[in-house]
Amino acid sequence: MRDPEVTDDVPADVVEDRRPRRGRRRWRRTAIVSAILLLLFGVPWWTLLLAGTAWPAPVVVGGTLLFAAAFVALPAMLFSGHRPGRGRRRPDWVAATADALLGVAWVLFVWSVLGNVLRLVLLAAGVDDPLRGRVVAVAVAAVALVLLVWGYAEAMRVPRTRTVEIHIPGLGRGLDGLRVAMITDTHYGPIDRARWSAAVVDRVNSLDADIVCHVGDIADGTVADRERQASPLAAVTATSARVYVTGNHEYFSEAQGWLDYMERIGWDALHSRHLVVERGGDRLVVAGVDDATAKASGLRGHGANLDAALAGADRALPVLLLAHQPKQVAHAARAGVDLQISGHTHGGQIWPFNILVRLEQPVVQGLSRHGEKTQLYTSRGTGFWGPPFRVFAPSEITLLTLRHG
Template sequence: MTENPAEVVEEAAGPAPRRRRRWRRVAVVLTIMLLLFGVPWATLVVGGAAWPTAVVVAGTILFVAAFAGLPMLMLSGHGRRRDGTAALGDALLGAAWVLFVWSVLGQVLELVLLVAGVADPTRSRIVAAAVLAVTVVLLVWGYAEAMRVPRVKALDVTLPRLGHGLDGLRVAVITDTHYGPIDRSRWSAGVVERVNELDADVVCHVGDIADGTADIRDNQAAPLASVRATSTRVYVTGNHEYFSEAQGWLDYMARAGWDVLHNRHLTIERGGDQLVIAGVDDATAAGSGVRGHGQDLATALSGADPESPVLLLAHQPKQVTHAARAGVDLQLSGHTHGGQIWPFNFLVRLEQPVVHGLSRHGDRTQLYTSRGTGFWGPPFRVFAPSEITLLTLRSA
């Protein structure tokens, strides 16, 4: 008997509906690709710019090559674990997105110039030059932002149920390190050095540790073993662990000396007061097919003192609905990357209740959503800076 009800439905439906669904997915992807490359092509190459024929031909060939090359690079790189090819595909995807966004916004400049009486081809050439210049600047800056060791974002969070003995407890948060095709071993060591400078009581890694298995990404993840905390270091899975042997990453972090909160909790005590630190699997865990995985907050809190405040690690902000029902005091999440490349944050908001920052849910529960420490895929961060977070917990 299958553990995935969708498989039962698909088998019963037969091959014809599956083929139709497959072709619908292909049509959606093709439409997105045509927009992603077609709008910039129209803005930069054709339209009213009246470039010389050689420029139009060369520009068209470049866009067609990018249109055909992106899916080939992504499938060959990520599908076959070829890091160099995957990194090139990711970079092309990020560049195409930024160019598309600013080509769309370039139409606003086109309208302004039209109202100002600037005629073609001058008007379209000004727009093309502006779009290209802004895109290049943002990609260079975005790459630098993605590759630097994150700045520390510090804030106080008041938990009314926190005992005075735990007032001032320092919680450092890293998440979404996404060790991947680009070797960031030195970056990883820099992150650990910066975290250790914080002298935190609790250090949390809130999932999406890497894209790839622990064996493949060991050289990048190895510095995590050197993270220091006066009380505990805790880790939960994100959705990307379920693409690459989630249990392997849990075992890896346990060997590195971290407390893995696989639907469980631990309790820390100071000055006679207690804080429950719990963790649950990612929201996608149950559907991943990995036996014994799936978010289970009831199991995670089983046996915990109901009078003690609860700090919960859950990778996705939308998991806060369960936390609020259970009366959790503070949930720590990542996953969103703050959108990573503007204006993707607006699309993230369609799926998640919060993109970044501190928010309140229900009468008791607060949620802090980190923008993430690393990046996924395209090595760019545009208007969504990465962060290492330092939360200082305060009693009422």
């Protein structure tokens, strides 16, 4: 029988021990985020307003207030705009504004750093301040503005089709020329892109593909939030199969809901399973696994289980694997998969973020080989995440043509 004076199953000393540790972690995260924000806004602020420019006082004061407001607004709007609403939908304009501000801050930061390289060149050439500082400030502002306008147009346009031929030694002659259309990272989100989604579907259908694949990160939000943008996917056509796997962003909202939705509109959700495509008497195993983050999400029955995906498959047949993250190719290579297709990286999306992506993933974009047999194709993505900009990382709809031998 429970002692009536005991009010908690967890000993008090354990509770007291956990609270300080959680507090320390929270303060550490806050310190790291604050340091990043100080760099992100501080470097452009110094470069544009203070570094030898000698601008009139009203310009400096006004610019400083603008940077200070952005410094405070960005984390607040990112947190309030993207945090799950617990039963109520948060206004999309908050998240969209925060995402755009993040992109502007990143581009200004990168080109402010490069602008200070220009400062050294001008210094070596004997150009003095304030002319030197003003040339750098104007150059940074002009380049950033041009890149942001161009990057926004790149993000919002219907992606161009990227065609790639891939030779697979085990592919039967009857499957030679099999056309696989690939979209990924559509990230339907706070900016309503329903018309864009319909245009993407039209372009995919024009490719007359045998297999159409969506390789994850379908949306940022629940089915209820983003169905208007996702619904054109129901009209995708393929002669043999339409297949889908989850990405990491599905696990921020409702992964099972998206799996169910794609099944409901006629796609095959390859939730750690496979199907077989046959043409001309030859067969191809098309398998799919959940995203690498699925198991850690705690969602029951979810995880990147390649063994389950290939269970019962004829291992003498060639295998096409859908796995959202390129780093999942390590498991694919060990299993002898012939071709893995992935997304996730966005090609870096906004240069030079591709350098940071490469620290986590084995490949940023394109075709690569892993081990003796396995090839990997990594798409730059069809949509965009967060900031509505693509700088030196164009989006794509990919048409893979599989070749025998």
